[in-house]
Every structure is written in C-alpha cells, then in structure tokens.
Amino acid sequence: MRLHRNLVFATIDALSEIFNEGSYADKVIEKTLKRDKRWGSRDRSFIAETTYDIVRWKRLYSEIADVKQPFKREDLFRMFTVWAVLRGIELPDWPQFAGTPERRIKGRFDELSKTRKYRESIPDWMDELGEKELGADTWTREIKALNNQAPVVIRANRLKITPKDLVAVLAQEEIETHNLKNYPDALVLKERANIFKTKAFQNGLFEVQDASSQRVADFLDVKPGMRVVDTCAGAGGKSLHLAALMENKGQIIALDIYGNKLKELKRRAKRAGAHNIETRSIDNNKVIKKLYNSADRVLIDAPCSGLGVLSRNPDAKWKLQPEFLDKIRETQQQILQQYSKMLKKGGKMVYATCSVLPSENQKQVEFFLNSDEGKDFKLLKDEKILSSDSGYDGFYMALLEKK
Template sequence: MTDTKVVTRNTREIALDILIEILEKGDFSHTLLNRTLKTYSDLTKQDRSFITRLVEGTLERLLTLDFYINSYSSVKVGKMKPLIRTLLRLSVYQLKYMDQVPDSAVCNEAVKLAGKRGFKSLSGFMNGVLRNIARNTKEDYHSLEQKDRIGYLEVAYSTPRWMIEKWLKEYSYETVKGMLAAQFEESRGTTVRVNQSVNTPEELLEILKKENIAAAKGIYNDTALKLLNYETMDAIKAFSDGRFTVQDESSMLIGFISDVKAGDYIIDVCAAPGGKSLHVADLLKGSGKVDARDLTEYKVSLINENIARLGYDNIEACCMDAKELDEESVGKADIVIADLPCSGLGVIGKKPDIKYNMTEEKQKELIKLQREILTTVSQYVKEEGTLIYSTCTVNKDENLDNVEWFVRNFPFQLESIEKYLPENISSDTKQMGYLQLIPGIHNTDGFFMARLKKLKCL
C-alpha cells in the first residue's frame, strides 16, 4: 500500500480489500485492520470509523449476511468469486445494519466497484440481488426459532452450528443465547489497567479528561477503566507515557487470585503481549522477579515494548517454548501463570473471525497442547507454591475438564479463590477454586481461571 492509494481508493474499497485478506486468505482481523488504518494515514476520523465499522460488522454478522444473500441469489455464496461474495457481504451489512448511506447509493457503489475490479459483466446480477434484499424489510430468520432453535441461533448470531451444539450440552438455551448476543454489544469500549506505579485511577481519569478521552470506572476492580471514545490507542499520550495498559477485567483477576507477595519469583509461560506478567510485576511493587516467556521473538518483542513503556524493572521477557522443559526452572517458582493457547471463543466479540476459523478438530488438538504444557510447566512450581491455569474460552473440555485431569495426575489440589475475587462476581464455584466467566452473565470476556496448590512431598 502506498500514499497514492490513499488518494485513489474510497473507504468501501479499502474495507473490501481488508475483508478479502481476512476471509479468503486467513489474515487476522484485529492486526490487519490496525495495520491498514496506519498505512492510510490521510484518512479522516470519520472515514477510519466507517472502515472499522464496515469490516468488524461484516465479520460479526457473516453467517447472517450469507443467509440473506443465499435467499435472493441464484448462485450461492460458496460458489461465487471471492471478490463478488465479499462485496455482496459488506454491501448487505450496510443495507441491514448501517443507516448512514441510502440503500440506492449502497447498490450503486457496489455495482461501480465490481466494474472497477473487472466484473462489469456481473453488474446486473449484483444490482438485482442487492435491490431485492433492500426491499425485504422483514427479519425473515426469526421464524426459524420455533422449528429449528439451533438453526435460528446460527443465523441470528452468526455462529457456526457445531459451536452452538457444543455449548447447548454445557449451558442452558437462554445462557447460550445471552452469550451469543453479548458479542454484538456496541458500547463495549476498551478496558485498561491503571499503572499504579506512576498514577492512581483518579489521577489517570483527570489526565484522560484533559485529552478529551471519555473513561468510566471498571465494574470488578478499582484499577480498571473503560475508554469509550478515542481514535487510536497510540494517539493517547497517557498510553504512550505508560500510565495504563490494555487489559480486560477478566485477565486482571489472574493477578488477584495469584495472591502475589513481596519478593515472589513468578513465571508466566505464555505471556504475550504481557498483560498478566505486567500486572503481577506492578503488584510486586518493585520487589521480586517476573519471567515473561513466549514462543517467538515477535511475541517477546511485544512484551518488551510494554515493559519499556510501563517502566517496570522487576520483569524480563525471553523466548522459550512452553512445551520444552527448562531444567533451571524446576522447583524454583512461587507462582506459575499458565494462560494457555485455547480456542479463544470467549473473545469473539473482539475478534469475530475466531469463530469461523476454529473447528472441532483444531479444538481437540488444543486440548492435547494444553495438557502437554501443563505437564511441563507444573514442574517449575515450588512445593506449596501456586499454579494458575486460565484460558479465554468457555468450553468445558478446555477448562474444568483439564483441571480435573490435572489434579488426578499431578500432586496439586484446587484452592478457594473466593477471598481474592470481588463480591459482585456471581459464581457458585469460587470456593471450589475455579471460575468461569460468561459473556451475557458477567461484564467481561469469556474467561476461565483456576488456582492450584502444589502439595508438599511426604
């Protein structure tokens, strides 16, 4: 991408190319969108917001959009040319979920863009499909709920059927419905953690106010704030100055249930981009040491960027494969944090492409990986030390099933986390040593955590 492209391409075309890279070539939505917006530096704030809404909205509603297109097209979505199906999807998203542009203009712009990209012969097809969809004002998938509840949830909440079937075996229909609906909350904002080594939450709120950044206090802890109106994180001076870092409240709870004590040695085995490592380093108040480890140099560079920005000197990052045993660490750590690779289905509200890329086969492989890593890293925990296991998913087989397998096979036992957690988190399992946060019930990402104590050898 060059500066010339900034001038010659409109916002819809930029969104189209981003979506093609994500949907047809497998790029990651959150990184590609941020990278592209940085490249097109001449865009106005309004244009950047339009592109972001169009890309994220199309991804969030993909299966719903395909339902509409397949209902009015003689050629099904799967048989279309990649550019045509992507252009139809983003255009239908505008028709159904965005009011800024008249329907006629959406249809005309789609036809023009198809012609510009070499598909002028399909102008009549594009125009016919979009105008038929525009004329249909009825939410015609709602009738599905009476005869096929899973099919209704699949279309209404744009989530693959296998996922819904899996969750319905573990949760009630209403819980699953609420969990699916939560991914579309428009006022989600960005949750950040205050860097207490340089400012209090009250001080940061005043600083953000001077930057014209709207912020509200967190729900579950005093060091969390939610930012509600900003263009890019890098443009916020308080962020560049290290006064806060991006971290969901669910993730912050890991620091609290770790029960960090002055002088502790902590190993975070899958740390990037470093949120939990940085939090426990902050809680140590300059004492102790945190080893933040991850698999690649790129991931370690992300941790190091955050360490430098926040200014902590009791944390180091290094490149290490969590599956490979580090002999020098055996029996050394007071606390091991194992927030392991998972299906990520608790954060589909932030990364909607995850739900389309995950499969049952991939998820089963992840469970094997989680158990392999736990087998290795549990050896780093001292006798009577603590292992924190967590994931950002809601699947029982990656969460509680893994914990139960672990305590059957290793000298660890669950410890109550009730005293470390806010009273306003509703859960019947805190005393049992674990917590499953569920979107739609809790005001956080979907997230699982468990605290395990290593037993003393007899």
C-alpha cells in the same frame, strides 16, 4: 449517514482479504487504514467498524444475500447491501446497489433470526458444541453476548499513576473514561478512540487490557519479593500487571515459545517502568527444567480456543476448527503436567484460559488433580466468568496450591 465511495471500496477490499485469503481482520484493518492520509477519525472508524460488523455476521449476511465462499467482488457488495439495509442506511445511486430488494432482505432476516446458528452467525459445529457443554439456555445467552462489540478497557499502571489520576490525565487529552466497580485498576472508555497516540500511553501510564483479564494477576495472590513464573507470557499483559502488584520487587520470569512476543513484552516493560521482568524463550526443555521447584507462584495462561474473546476477535469464529480444539486440550494438559513442576512446596499456581468451555477449564483441572503429577495439589478456588454475566471477556481461572 452518507456512504462515500472510497470508504466503501476500502471496506470491500478488506473483506475480500479477510474472507478469501484467510488474513487476520485486525492486521488487514490496520493496513487498510494507512491507505489514505486524508481520512479522518470518522472515516477510519467507518471502515474498521463496518468491516468487523460484516465479519461478525458473515454467516447471516451471506445467507440473506444468497452468496457462498469464496466471495466474488459482487458477492461482497451484496453482503454490504444487506448490512446497510438492516441498519436503515440509504443506499446511493451506484450500479453496485441497483435493484436492491429491501423487503426481501428484511423478510429473510426475520425468518433466519428464528434459528440461533443463523441469528448469532456461527458455524454448525460451534453451535452444537456450545449447547452440549454449557446447556441450551446458557449458550444462547453467552453467544449473544459474545456478538456484542467489546468495550475498550484499560488498566492504570500503578507503578506510575493511580486510576483516579489517570482519569484526569486522559481527560486533558480529551479521552473520557470512568472507573469500573469491582475492578480496582480498570477504566473503560466512554467512546472508542485511538488511545495509542496519547501521551499518557507513550509515557506508560496504562495498558489496554480487558476487565476479565485483569482479574487473573489478582487471583494469583502475589506479594512483593516473590519469584513468579508467567509460563505462557505472550506479549506480557499479565506479567506487567503482576509487576505492578509486586511493586517492582522480586522476580517475574516471563516464558514463551514465541521470541517475537517476548521482544514486544520487553518494549512494553520498558515503557511501563517494570524492571523486575526477565524474559526467557522456551527453545528447549532445559529452560523449563531449570525452574523446577523454584517458584513461589506460577501462572499458566494456557493457549485455548479463545471462545471467550469472540467479541474482540470475531473472525476467530470462521478460523477455528473442531480438530484444533482436540489438539489444544491435549496441549493444555501437557502444559499443566509439565509447568506445575516449577512450583515450590506451599506455592500457588493459577491455570487460566479465555474460553467458556468446561472441557478446556474445570475438566482440565479435574484431570490434572487426578493424575500422578497433580496428586500433591489441591484446588483452593476457581472462577468462571461468562460474558453474558460480566459484559466483558469470557474467562476461567483456577487457583491451586502445592501441598
């Protein structure tokens, strides 16, 4: 691989913004890729993948390079050098790479790789918490899996097409996909590509949605004609899946505290041809109270640490703080206590998170069931999805029934 100056410099600029200004990696990369219209798909993919790689391995690379935050420009070049040497990429004769100590870099890598927190490049507190909650062996396997680049998985929109037909349609646009066993609507891309530019996407034939996330709507056991409330709908990936499972019959009320996310959901629903979704912004408690005892099904896809999706959001490792976890656990329990009141007697509710920590998952459900509000509920089943077992996002879901 030959390194091109403008691509390397664009990567360094992106890293500076992510590390020193606290910007979100996906937004920075999106902006960076628009910088030069002459860049082809290979150039773009170099910038995106290299930036994500160095973000993912920040702790390990900065330790090897012996640099500390905030990173100066020469520090970022030293980290880039570590990345290149460990990948066997020949460094060009630029002043930034003069006198690169290749043997020292490789030796330091071997030495640091003996310790999990450096090898997997995570903060001390996260390493300690993961081991405490999951046990040393499971955590070691899980954090290794969460450092792999996430595959691109899409969900065929059955309101418009079957997964089998979607494979053929995408093949005509030179996008190769294959079905995923045990995931009825999922296809995985053989190679990463910009699928948002395809006609198939613009015509609403599919949505990008991780395989584990696709399990949640199925888990809720919906039927056409039901009244379903998606309480933390966000931009609506699961609402859209529910609409397809309900064949556009019945009503899905999509709630969120962020109005801009619901606007995006409306756009997505229109493209998908999902006509049974109604969005409501939670701007006061009345919105929730009006729905008490009215829903056949309630989905609580609760806000969480996001530790199960580190493979697609590697910068979350550096943004997440232990204090946030304490706050989010409180929020999760408040949401469970309050939103569960929307369910009719005999109705079913799913509590789900994209976290692998029992304190955000099983323990929250146990606490709820032992509370006044939860005494009328029983746990029908729950499922814990580890990335190390599935190869996809880490997830948790519990199905509860109101007696």
